[in-house]
Amino acid sequence: MTVLSEALKCLLNSDQPLTASSFTPSQRTHLDQFSRETRLIERYSPGRGTVYKVIDRHSLISYLRQIHPVDDESLLMELPARCRNIGKDRNSKTGQTSHECCYLLMKAWDANVVWESEKAIMFPSELTEHFGVAALRISAGHSWQCNGPVLLVENQALFDRCDWLPLNFKGCLAYYAGQLSDVLLHWFSAQKRSENVILFPDYDGIGLSNYVRLLDALHPETNLQFYWLPNWEDKLATFGNKDTWSKSRVHFENAIAKLSAMNALNDDFIKLARLSQLHGKALEQESIWLH
Numbered sequence: 001m002t003v004l005s006e007a008l009k010c011l012l013n014s015d016q017p018l019t020a021s022s023f024t025p026s027q028r029t030h031l032d033q034f035s036r037e038t039r040l041i042e043r044y045s046p047g048r049g050t051v052y053k054v055i056d057r058h059s060l061i062s063y064l065r066q067i068h069p070v071d072d073e074s075l076l077m078e079l080p081a082r083c084r085n086i087g088k089d090r091n092s093k094t095g096q097t098s099h100e101c102c103y104l105l106m107k108a109w110d111a112n113v114v115w116e117s118e119k120a121i122m123f124p125s126e127l128t129e130h131f132g133v134a135a136l137r138i139s140a141g142h143s144w145q146c147n148g149p150v151l152l153v154e155n156q157a158l159f160d161r162c163d164w165l166p167l168n169f170k171g172c173l174a175y176y177a178g179q180l181s182d183v184l185l186h187w188f189s190a191q192k193r194s195e196n197v198i199l200f201p202d203y204d205g206i207g208l209s210n211y212v213r214l215l216d217a218l219h220p221e222t223n224l225q226f227y228w229l230p231n232w233e234d235k236l237a238t239f240g241n242k243d244t245w246s247k248s249r250v251h252f253e254n255a256i257a258k259l260s261a262m263n264a265l266n267d268d269f270i271k272l273a274r275l276s277q278l279h280g281k282a283l284e285q286e287s288i289w290l291h
Contacts, residue, residue, distance in 0.1 A: 205251025240281025
């Protein structure tokens, strides 16, 4: 609900005019403008203070109904958040917009890799063999754990074509699209999902920011690693992109500062920061196939 709508609802719920102190400065600004434009409410000063009162209650109720077709109390709690937003504000992107679950797409080739919960067990290698991919529905309360490392890649190309993986990798390759979702981060923080989680992002501000977010969220019993491309220093100089670096430089520098504050700024990150600034370039992970 908007700032103005909240203030108008307070006026409608009161049998008496309300003093200016009943509203926030922002609400008073909106009420003053609304009073001048519609004359459905009145602002006046009976003494030293300022008071707001409803002039045309019926028209004011109709106005609010046009903006907010359904009251929050009338909407079923089990409805998706964005559906509730449409009902209240005619806009799915107002209020709470995040989804309550997400889906972790993964691949595995070793039959010994399993995901287990209190109620079920999943063999991702079988699903990968038959369907090309395995998936888990991730939401609060789900107790899934993997007995092998989980390697997260940011771009679909590396998820589609897996010949870049080390031959001795015996875990799950998982895909996320650009940004780690809050749902996934909360899920990782709730309990240990794997002994080892590896993040392979682009070497830019967004990628490094995701590493910091994951490091901050992971359950303390989980070991997090950053995936370093073979010869990444030379690839950064040769194949790095200046525009990508320029657009994400602030995020990159903020992430480096946060790693330092978390005592997680190792020699590799220091070298990455130095070379990225020296060349003015960021490196995308698809460069892993270039020699």
